[in-house]
Amino acid sequence: MNKSRQIVIEKPKNNTKKSKNGKLKTGEVEVFIMGKSYKVPAGLTIMKALEFAGYRFIRGCGCRAGFCGACSTVYRIEDEQKLGFDLACQKVVEDKMYLVQLPFVPASKAEYDIEKLEPSDITLITMYPEIARCVSCNTCTKSCPQDIEVMKYIQCAIRGDIAKCAEISFDCIQCGLCAMRCPADIKHYHVSQLARRLRGKYIDPKSNNLAKRLKEIEDRKYDNEIDGLIKMEKKEITELYKKRKIEAEEAVAQGGD
């Protein structure tokens, strides 16, 4: 943190503040949900704290495991300068935390037919010209709950480096916090979605094994064998199943990977 910017007069640390809602019991913390004080057990995630307080989610709650991006949120601890960014289903509450819900991110997506695009240097900037307005403020990166280097991948997109943009952005859960904070109105997560599709479709080399297998299936090479398995008596197929060689077991036995 940049200490020179901290001009707030520090309050004595040992003087624990009294709760605005009566005394806290051991193991409790006070949180402010949309500004209202609630006491909740320490150790709960933001999501579970809201539920404990009596909220029943419709929006702002999806997979509850950090994959869907429905519960991305901002928070601020009382008297702290910095705004925090995280997923409500993953972040544990702290005392005097101010909590909100961000139910929706308005961010327009380019529409395209992936079959008709080319993975050229200008594809991304053509579909999303606003990326050229990036002022390199890095706010997007700071607001990413996945700790992705968002600004860096936008710079890759500007340069036309689709493969790198796709690689850096891969863990994006499309929560939209980057787009909400961007002073240049970039829709980062839509840009990187396109980059990843272009890379997967046009840039990464393809599998020969897959092509061969598809031809075999088309030629109905396995139909008889599978029909034979289907017609087998249970005892017979159970024997066959028991006796099949397990590749993973053999690899361990050979000490390979």
Add this chain to the structure above:
Amino acid sequence: MKLIDGYPEYMLKSIALVEQKRKRNMSHPVKPMSMKEREENLSKYHPDYMDGTRRKLRLGADKGKEFYNGIADLLEARLVLNANDVDLSKIDYDVDILIIGGGGAGTVAALFAYESGIACDKILIVTKLRHGDANSMMAQGGIQAADRPQDSPALHYLDIYGGGHFTNKPELARALALDAPGIIKWHEELGVMYDRQDDGEFQELSGGGTCRNRMHSAKDYTGMELLRNIRDNARNLELPVLEFCPIVELLMDNKGKVAGGVAFNLETFEYYVIRAKATILATGGSGRLHLSNYPTTNHYGATGDGLVMAYHVGANLRDLDTIQIHPTGDAYPEPIVGILSTEKIRGLGAIPVNANGDPFVFPLEPRDVESAAFIKECKEGHGIITPTGMPGVWLDTPMIDIIHGEGTCALKLSGEVRKFKRFDIDMAKHPILVYPTLHYQNGGVEINEKTETKIPGLFAAGEVTGGVHGKNRLMGNSLLDYNVFGRRAGIYAAKYVKKVKIGKLTLSHLDKYKKMIEQAGIDSKKTAPILLPEYRGEKAISRALDIF
């Protein structure tokens, strides 16, 4: 409590034993169980075999069949919708195909219905949460497809069928195995970034119960990478999606066909009448019912609604006497209890060990067998008990970097690494604590290879269906399932709507069902479908008033 590297001291003592024995454990693997050992373990330690977890259903198409208590509760519950409250003379949406569910199966079905000639504005996806808030998005480890020369669709079939204890519908297992390579090809065309070798071949790992390495993955975000590509395609086509509008009951016509559904807007409390020539049920699973009191890996909306509405129109269900508990749910720290740690961790070579650092099971048994072994180990007192009383065994994740080189965890399991890092745990340096968690609904609405249910006009695909996996699903076959059968549902429903005529709409099946409940002498306090689980604090609920 003082924590070092995220763990309390007593757990670190156990970790020290794990570290001491790591080298030996890596070179002395536990052998897979024989079929007899599997059966013994399952019968003693898996909830599917315990007394009191299931009961006989008292009404409907499957009367007398045994289902898990929580499922039977739903099917015997009072109906949440009153037919008299719905005006069927005003149609809000009139479409060819209604797709219920905005996860993987639903979105794939929509894309292939479009490919099969149905206009975009004649397709409607309705979904309870947002488009893509689904278990499909959360799947991590991978998707199976037999495409290596040393593998074959027949071997894949054998794994599916044996893993399902030979109870699968063979024609569905065959479709799953034979369609798989074509699905991977479709993903390539969409632009899915699968993990590949330099020569373009897929990096393929082993999964529990698979005899060949055929797990295709995209780091540990495989489900997310697949669905965001698929969804992006749907968005480019502007396929209509109604979010936060779950279907609460199906509509029928006077000829006994399913003909759409009644949607409920969760935010305005309005209902919408949706008339459709064909309806595809793609509502996913039911982890949020917490069957047998397990925590779950599932998304917030996984409440088994599809089973309820399909049963109300007379469709039959199967294999709901089993649940899939995934062996490696997180047991520590408390905020992530029940969340999944992917099977790919074991696919990459991590071995489960007990409190003394000793291995006790082959790491890649089918999920039910592996889970039973974990439960046994803990019941016999060889597990670790967390500060909140949760039992668990170690999954020795540092083995991964030892086997494959430093940085492998960070690269191939970035999601997992990120999850534990929040709690100061470095899974490349220290093992993680795991215990089985409720993961998947093995059974569901019975379909055939055209995804038709028993009731004309009602198709189904994905986790809501039964028969594909029999009584136990293997890793990597659910992502495959929603693609294979989502695609088939889109294609066959598109074919069906070209010749079908819908008669007069009715909800009379609800009254019939209510009579059945009465005649069976059931007086349930519960209502169904439940739409969303109730997680509010007890105090808040106990003082809630219903006056606004």
